[in-house]
Amino acid sequence: MFGKEDNTFNELRENSINKWLQDMSSHGDIEVRGGTRVTIEYIEDLKRKITALEEKNALKDRYLKKMKLDKVK
Numbered sequence: 001m002f003g004k005e006d007n008t009f010n011e012l013r014e015n016s017i018n019k020w021l022q023d024m025s026s027h028g029d030i031e032v033r034g035g036t037r038v039t040i041e042y043i044e045d046l047k048r049k050i051t052a053l054e055e056k057n058a059l060k061d062r063y064l065k066k067m068k069l070d071k072v073k
Contacts, residue, residue: 017043 025036
């Protein structure tokens with residue numbers, strides 16, 4: 001019923017951003033180079049937070065399903 005989620009757009013966008021950041025990391029201006037490093041670290045931190053929230057949400061879903069099954073019995 002449910003197929004694999006299509007993430008083509010998100011993957012293209014992420015690859016484009018990573019390529020742009022990689023190009024900017026060799027820029028002549030030190031502020032630009034430093035900004036790219038900070039941006040990359042920020043994106044990685046956001047990805048970690050998203051993963052943690054998804055795990056927390058999955059745990060809540062499992063708990064609620066268990067509670068629902070216990071209530072039905």
